[in-house]
Amino acid sequence: MGPQNGEDVGVATTRKTFAILETLRESEGLSIAEITRRTELTKSTVYRHLKTLQELGYVIERDGEYYIGMGLLEIAEQTRNREPGYTVAQRKVFDLGRETDERAMFLVEENFEGVYLYRYGSPSNTMVGERRPLHALASGKVILAEFDDDRLERFVERKELGQHAKNTITGQGALREELAEVREQGYALNDEEYMDGLFGVAVPVYTPEDELLGSLGLFGPTSRFTDEYLYDDLIDRLWDKAGEIKVTLAYG
Amino acid sequence: MGPQNGEDVGVATTRKTFAILETLRESEGLSIAEITRRTELTKSTVYRHLKTLQELGYVIERDGEYYIGMGLLEIAEQTRNREPGYTVAQRKVFDLGRETDERAMFLVEENFEGVYLYRYGSPSNTMVGERRPLHALASGKVILAEFDDDRLERFVERKELGQHAKNTITGQGALREELAEVREQGYALNDEEYMDGLFGVAVPVYTPEDELLGSLGLFGPTSRFTDEYLYDDLIDRLWDKAGEIKVTLAYG
DNA sequence: AAGAGTATTCTGCTGTACGAAACAACTGTC
DNA sequence: GACAGTTGTTTCGTACAGCAGAATACTCTT
Incomplete structure (x- = not known):
C-alpha cells in the first residue's frame, strides 16, 4: 500500500524508539509487557x-523493570550549557530563590x-525541561516583547492564544499592546494569566552584545505579591541579577 | 546472507539516530553535510x-545549522529527579560549594x-552527565565500598582498574584494602588518583532506609587540601550535609 | 501440578529504511 | 555570465532489516 502521502520523509523506527522513551519518562520502572500495553x-x-537502547546506555534494567538511564542526561546537559550565559543564569536563579524565598526560574x-x-x-520539583505557552x-x-513583527505574526499564526486562566490575554490586539508596555517598562507581570491564584514577574536577560538570552522570573501565590513588595524589592532585584549575568559574561 | 551471528537483536536504525545525536552533542550547530562527513x-x-528528530522536537534547525533541542532535557530531567533524594542533594551540592568555595558534586x-x-x-562547566571510573x-x-563481594567481583571483572594518574589504585588487593578502610572511616580521599594535581574527598549519602543514595564530594588542586583543612573542616561539613539530606528525606 | 504471568528466541514475510543518483538552489571564481 | 563546487531536497527500486506471531523458557502463585 505504501505511505499514505508523499510527504512523509520520516523514519518510523525512530518514532517508535522515542515512543518507548517517552512512555518510560512518564512512569519509570516498567516491564516489557507493561510498555507493550x-x-x-x-x-x-x-x-x-x-x-538496543540498553546497549547504547540510554536505558537500564533492574530486575525486570526498565528505567531511563543517565545517558540522555549527558546529551541534554551539553545542550543546556550551549550558551555560556545559561550556566551563569543557573547560579542567579539559585541565588534569587535563596534571597527572596520565592520560586525562581529561567x-x-x-x-x-x-x-x-x-x-x-x-x-x-522538576519543571525543568517542561514547556509552557509564551503568551x-x-x-x-x-x-x-523582543520578537519583531514578522516573528510575532508567525507566532500567533502557529500557536493559538489559548485561555489558561481567568486573565489570560487571548486577543491579538491586547497582546500587542501588552508587549509594547512590557518593552517600555522593562519587566512583565503575570496576574493569574496562566493559572488562577498564581502571580509572576519577569525581566529580560541580555548578553553583552545586547541579544536576548532568556528571561529571569519569580512566581508564587497571588496574595504574596503586594505592590509594595513588587516595586520596592522584586523588580529591582531581578534587574540587578539580570545585569549581573550580563556583566559576568562580559568580564570573567 | 543474514545476520552474522544470532545474537544481534538490535535495531540498526535507532543506532543511527543516536549516532547523529551524539555527533551533535560533541559539537552543535552542524550542517547536514557536516554530519554526513x-x-x-x-x-x-x-x-x-x-x-524525524526535528518533527519530534528533539532537534532544532536555525538557518541551516542543526542543534539538539530541549526536548531531551525534559526526559533527562525526569530521570535525574527519579529519586526524591536527588533533588535534595542538588541543593546541598550548591550550598557546599558556596560555603567552602571549592568544587562540589554529587x-x-x-x-x-x-x-x-x-x-x-x-x-x-558541565561535567554533569559525564562518566568516570569508580576506582x-x-x-x-x-x-x-558499599558493594557486596559478588558485585565487586563483577565490577573488577567487567571494568579494568586502569591507571589514570600517578596514584591510581590498580591492584585488586590494594583496592579491597582501601575499600575496607573507607567503610571503616566513613569517607574516602582521592590523592591524585584520577588526575595528577587533583585532590578529592567524599562521603556516602544514605536514605532514611539506610540505602546508599550516592556520594557527596569536594575536589580541587592538591595544594589546597591540607590535613588541617580536611580533618577540621571539610569532612565534618560533608558528613553534616549528608546527614541533612537524610533528615530532609525523612521529615519534609 | 497446573496456571497465569513474565522474558526470550525463532522464522518467514513484508514494509521500509537505505543508497545512489538526479535535481535545485546558492555560493564564489575566473 | 558561464562554470565548478558547494549545499539541501526529492525520487525510486531494491535489499534487507524490522516486524508480527508463535513457540519456548522461565518465574511466580495457588
Missing part, C-alpha cells in the same frame, strides 16, 4: 528496541514555546 | 533522520560507572 507496539518490537524560547531551563523552589507567562511575554 | 551515514539518511553509580548528577564549581575517584570509592 501502553504503546501501540508489539512485544517483540518493544523487546528489540529496549535491548526561561528560554524554542519553537515558539517557553522551556524552563533552570528552576529553584520547593514544591513538586500566558510573565517570562513568556518578556520574550515575545 | 562525521558519521558513516549517507546524506539522505542523515537528512531523513534529522527531519555522584551516583550506573552500569559500574560513576555519573555526575549535580555539580558546583567554576571552570569549564579512581573519592566518590567512586565510597560507592564501591
Whole structure:
C-alpha cells in the first residue's frame, strides 16, 4: 500500500524508539509487557528496541523493570550549557530563590514555546525541561516583547492564544499592546494569566552584545505579591541579577 | 546472507539516530553535510533522520545549522529527579560549594560507572552527565565500598582498574584494602588518583532506609587540601550535609 | 501440578529504511 | 555570465532489516 502521502520523509523506527522513551519518562520502572500495553507496539518490537537502547546506555534494567538511564542526561546537559550565559543564569536563579524565598526560574524560547531551563523552589520539583505557552507567562511575554513583527505574526499564526486562566490575554490586539508596555517598562507581570491564584514577574536577560538570552522570573501565590513588595524589592532585584549575568559574561 | 551471528537483536536504525545525536552533542550547530562527513551515514539518511528528530522536537534547525533541542532535557530531567533524594542533594551540592568555595558534586553509580548528577564549581562547566571510573575517584570509592563481594567481583571483572594518574589504585588487593578502610572511616580521599594535581574527598549519602543514595564530594588542586583543612573542616561539613539530606528525606 | 504471568528466541514475510543518483538552489571564481 | 563546487531536497527500486506471531523458557502463585 505504501505511505499514505508523499510527504512523509520520516523514519518510523525512530518514532517508535522515542515512543518507548517517552512512555518510560512518564512512569519509570516498567516491564516489557507493561510498555507493550501502553504503546501501540508489539512485544517483540518493544523487546528489540529496549535491548538496543540498553546497549547504547540510554536505558537500564533492574530486575525486570526498565528505567531511563543517565545517558540522555549527558546529551541534554551539553545542550543546556550551549550558551555560556545559561550556566551563569543557573547560579542567579539559585541565588534569587535563596534571597527572596520565592520560586525562581529561567526561561528560554524554542519553537515558539517557553522551556524552563533552570528552576529553584520547593514544591513538586522538576519543571525543568517542561514547556509552557509564551503568551500566558510573565517570562513568556518578556520574550515575545523582543520578537519583531514578522516573528510575532508567525507566532500567533502557529500557536493559538489559548485561555489558561481567568486573565489570560487571548486577543491579538491586547497582546500587542501588552508587549509594547512590557518593552517600555522593562519587566512583565503575570496576574493569574496562566493559572488562577498564581502571580509572576519577569525581566529580560541580555548578553553583552545586547541579544536576548532568556528571561529571569519569580512566581508564587497571588496574595504574596503586594505592590509594595513588587516595586520596592522584586523588580529591582531581578534587574540587578539580570545585569549581573550580563556583566559576568562580559568580564570573567 | 543474514545476520552474522544470532545474537544481534538490535535495531540498526535507532543506532543511527543516536549516532547523529551524539555527533551533535560533541559539537552543535552542524550542517547536514557536516554530519554526513562525521558519521558513516549517507546524506539522505542523515537528512531523513534529522527531519524525524526535528518533527519530534528533539532537534532544532536555525538557518541551516542543526542543534539538539530541549526536548531531551525534559526526559533527562525526569530521570535525574527519579529519586526524591536527588533533588535534595542538588541543593546541598550548591550550598557546599558556596560555603567552602571549592568544587562540589554529587555522584551516583550506573552500569559500574560513576555519573555526575549535580555539580558546583567554576571552570569549564558541565561535567554533569559525564562518566568516570569508580576506582579512581573519592566518590567512586565510597560507592564501591558499599558493594557486596559478588558485585565487586563483577565490577573488577567487567571494568579494568586502569591507571589514570600517578596514584591510581590498580591492584585488586590494594583496592579491597582501601575499600575496607573507607567503610571503616566513613569517607574516602582521592590523592591524585584520577588526575595528577587533583585532590578529592567524599562521603556516602544514605536514605532514611539506610540505602546508599550516592556520594557527596569536594575536589580541587592538591595544594589546597591540607590535613588541617580536611580533618577540621571539610569532612565534618560533608558528613553534616549528608546527614541533612537524610533528615530532609525523612521529615519534609 | 497446573496456571497465569513474565522474558526470550525463532522464522518467514513484508514494509521500509537505505543508497545512489538526479535535481535545485546558492555560493564564489575566473 | 558561464562554470565548478558547494549545499539541501526529492525520487525510486531494491535489499534487507524490522516486524508480527508463535513457540519456548522461565518465574511466580495457588
